[in-house]
Amino acid sequence: xxxxxxxxxxxxxxxxxxxxxxxxxxxxxxxxxxxxxxxxxxxxxxxxxxxxxxxxxxxxxxxxxxxxxxxxxxxxxxxxxxxxxxxxxxxxxxxxxxxxxxxxxxxxxxxxxxxxxxxxxxxxxxxxxxxxxxxxxxxxxxxxxxxxxxxxxxxxxxxxxxxxxxxxxxxxxxxxxxxxxxxxxxxxxxxxxxxxxxxxxxxxxxxxxxxxxxxxxxxxxxxxxxxxxxxxxxxxxxxxxxxxxxxxxxxxxxxxxxxxxxxxxxxxxxxxxxxxxxxxxxxxxxxxxxxxxxxxxxxxxxxxxxxxxxxxxxxxxxxxxxxxxxxxxxxxxxxxxxxxxxxxxxxxxxxxxxxxxxxxxxxxxx
Ligand SMILES: Cc1ncc(COP(=O)(O)O)c(C=O)c1O
Numbered sequence: 001x002x003x004x005x006x007x008x009x010x011x012x013x014x015x016x017x018x019x020x021x022x023x024x025x026x027x028x029x030x031x032x033x034x035x036x037x038x039x040x041x042x043x044x045x046x047x048x049x050x051x052x053x054x055x056x057x058x059x060x061x062x063x064x065x066x067x068x069x070x071x072x073x074x075x076x077x078x079x080x081x082x083x084x085x086x087x088x089x090x091x092x093x094x095x096x097x098x099x100x101x102x103x104x105x106x107x108x109x110x111x112x113x114x115x116x117x118x119x120x121x122x123x124x125x126x127x128x129x130x131x132x133x134x135x136x137x138x139x140x141x142x143x144x145x146x147x148x149x150x151x152x153x154x155x156x157x158x159x160x161x162x163x164x165x166x167x168x169x170x171x172x173x174x175x176x177x178x179x180x181x182x183x184x185x186x187x188x189x190x191x192x193x194x195x196x197x198x199x200x201x202x203x204x205x206x207x208x209x210x211x212x213x214x215x216x217x218x219x220x221x222x223x224x225x226x227x228x229x230x231x232x233x234x235x236x237x238x239x240x241x242x243x244x245x246x247x248x249x250x251x252x253x254x255x256x257x258x259x260x261x262x263x264x265x266x267x268x269x270x271x272x273x274x275x276x277x278x279x280x281x282x283x284x285x286x287x288x289x290x291x292x293x294x295x296x297x298x299x300x301x302x303x304x305x306x307x308x309x310x311x312x313x314x315x316x317x318x319x320x321x322x323x324x325x326x327x328x329x330x331x332x333x334x335x336x337x338x339x340x341x342x343x344x345x346x347x348x349x350x351x352x353x354x355x356x357x358x359x360x361x362x363x364x365x366x
Contacts, residue, residue: 003345003354005306006181010349015237019187022233029229034209037232042192044239045176048159050169051194053201056227057208060155060177063191064092064129066225067151067173070203073098073126080120081129081153082112083314083326084334089131089153090315100324101125102316104331108273110134110286110341113333114142121146132157132167134310134343135183135246135283136275140170151175155191156283158184159246163277168194173204178235183249183283184242190231248348249282252355256285256344259359266366267292284310285346293340296365303361309342 012019026037038056046054057063073079075097081089083102093100103120106113112130128146130138131153140162143150150171154160157167158176168174178190195201206213211222257271270288274280289296297307314334316326328335344358 001357002304005308005345006347018237022237026229026233032229034226035229037229038227041232041236045192049194050166052196055193055204057191058225059189060191061088062225063175063193066207067175069207071149077126078124079127079129082131083316083331085131104333107333110337111138114139127151134286135160135281137162137167137278160281161279183246186231187234190227245348246281252346252350253282253285255355263363284343286341286343288341290340299365306345307342312338314338
């Protein structure tokens, strides 16, 4: 049996006709940038995320950058975030000349540990930027309590909740990615920002079109980061399926966890921790295997099972961030997670036979 880490072909097969019609609609219109498809998607996403506004942009990475630009982040400012994330989380801060201030993660959820944030706040702290890693929200209330603007990196967490509130609706701005492998994935790069403040939303709209509210007048310097009509058309087809897909991912995750808990393994393995007060959309199903991670992944590979480490090098140990002065050992939880965790295949189309095969293969690992 072959179990890829993700099978986008299976999703495409089910949506082929609708997607082709959507693409044809855009091609026939010959309107490719910021048209009806984008406007329709923006209004559907705002409703879905329980926010007043949603603003499409070219990627999740640009969403993070635009969010910080809209909050006037500049050289000398500090932004508190997690070292255990995709590179863009730290990069958007550094690109504006500001300083990423990393705070270690909670060893159970791998999200920013809220109990450590207060110690990292200085008079220069302008934003706190949690990442809702793997599709589970960071604990937002203790982060919001500091009275510092919060930007949610919700790239992996569309539809996740924290105490009934949707990812992207709790902070000042939410940032999402439509990278093809996300729970809601486009046919290329794409992203969106959510906000409920009218002025913040208007500024984000300006910033994504070179800082101008019309074509030839520019109030400030922005960037060119627009969502295109083809992406929006594809996403408009997929959005109504997002909740059933994410529920199906969560169901697969429950099956894995039950099978693993019943497996009587000869080595320590920890299944994902699911917070009782939220909805986890299982963008990734990540297990922890101290000491045996790489060997187990190799064993899975020899049995044609895909797996992947998210993320092998914490941001504070990236070469480009050497100038920040961090060293190995500064964030022991993030470093341990980088050495001990990896993701198993978990997507709506995964079959129960495939899941049983994955777990049987793990059981056969010595
Ligand atoms: C946590 C996180 N932040 C930001 C991004 C950046 O999104 P994109 O790849 O759309 O630029 C990603 C996507 O991989 C992500 O997982």
